[in-house]
Amino acid sequence: MNTTNRRNWLKSVALGGGFTLMGGLPVLLATTPSTTQAPFAKLNANENPYGPSPLVRDVLKTGMDAGCRYPFAYLKPLVKAIAEKEEVSEDCIVVTGGSTEGLKATGLVYGMGGGEIIAADPTFQALLSYAETFGAYVHRVPLDSSQTHDLEAMERRINSKTRLVFLCNPNNPTGTLLDAGKLRDFCLSVENRTLVFSDEAYYDFITEPDYPSMIELVREGRNIIVSKTFSKVFGLAGLRIGYLVARPDIALRLRERLMANTNTLAILAAEAALKDDSFYKFSLQENTRAKQYLYSEFDAMGLEYITSHTNFIFFKTGRDIRTLIPQMMEHQVQIGRPFPPLMDWARISTGTMEDMKSFASALKKVLA
CATH class of the missing domain: 3.40.640.10 (Type I PLP-dependent aspartate aminotransferase-like (Major domain))
Incomplete structure (x- = not known):
């Protein structure tokens, strides 16, 4: 998708809002191959959990x-x-x-x-x-x-x-x-x-x-x-x-x-x-949906975060990331590595909605 088409598509779909994909998001969801599931929510490397595309x-x-x-x-x-x-x-x-x-x-x-x-x-x-x-x-x-x-x-x-x-x-x-x-x-x-x-x-x-x-x-x-x-x-x-x-x-x-x-x-x-323009749009749409879910969860937990222009979110945990990483792994969730000097911040990649819910549940348990 060239720059001009991308701009027009972003305007028409309005990524910040609803999640209706032209022609139907449910159709693409149904036809997108299931991802290879790890035994944990792998949210540490900013990967696209839905790719490669069907084509x-x-x-x-x-x-x-x-x-x-x-x-x-x-x-x-x-x-x-x-x-x-x-x-x-x-x-x-x-x-x-x-x-x-x-x-x-x-x-x-x-x-x-x-x-x-x-x-x-x-x-x-x-x-x-x-x-x-x-x-x-x-x-x-x-x-x-x-x-x-x-x-x-x-x-x-x-x-x-x-x-x-x-x-x-x-x-x-x-x-x-x-x-x-x-x-x-x-x-x-x-x-x-x-x-x-x-x-x-x-x-x-x-x-x-x-x-x-x-x-x-x-x-x-x-x-x-x-x-x-x-x-x-x-x-x-x-x-x-x-x-x-x-x-x-x-x-x-x-x-x-x-x-x-x-x-x-x-x-x-x-x-x-x-x-594969359909998969490109689908990936952007699902990434936005995952980020909106995480923003709402962080707001509910009172956690500071940075509004993201990527497929991950950087949020402030208030505790040393070197401690948080193994604590989250105990709940089968893998998060990003340390990024000094911001050692009380964590990077979480977007994943499937199932991954996002697993992350939110684990984080609430750890921070409690």
Whole structure:
């Protein structure tokens, strides 16, 4: 679904309100394959409990013969489809083994040999920790009072050694979203001094219909890299496929530093996922329903939480997360890992409604 169609759909469906999906949510619920149930509610990794979609499953079954083939011959149709979706040329696309491989390749390119990287704290660490392995120095800038990137403080850290500013937007683990105008202004104001990386793994879950992807700056030839993934809304986390979007010269540099690439079945699955508009809408709809349920439960328990633009919610527990994790596991519920320095906060992924009810019941018992 391209940006324009996504915006129109968000407006028409009004995600913040009712849950009637065009043509009928019950129909899709009935035809969506049941998820593989763990012996507990697995709510720690921001996965889509409903994926892969029915169309993707069919493609995986019929495409199994291609499992003996190297992926390179199958890549071009997917690159073409992604380029059309993002409205860029094909040489702007770098397909990766999940967005994590793209993050790590970027950390390698721009962090090696003592390069400096600026990032919020806490945020997603894959790019940062990998860059540190190769000698980078990472300036970690605390989030502001609303648990959002402090762009002014981040800009003040830029110096002659800065090679990259990393923005995770919406941010993991807080679920917060940068003001669109401030984000664009920031990227334009710093791109002549350093490169900006916009991690948009959760972009599809943003509920503001006209919120821009920073791919619009890639189209303008700016010093911007954007990462996206098929792991979240498309439900392909286990197949490991994502992509980077960047100016052709930057994309080439990153493509040459990939370590693993993806696999043939993941490529076929991703191509099918882009065509399965019904499942895309269904995933967003169910994610909103789960979040609304959690908000009501947190309100009833008097717990502070951050309204989320992702498929997880960050909430304040008032107790050390290292204690809460095993306590919740005693009730068969797995929640997110620690995110220092916010040690009395917890990240809970959205799941099925059964998962959400199990989580709420367990949390009430633990906090009691």
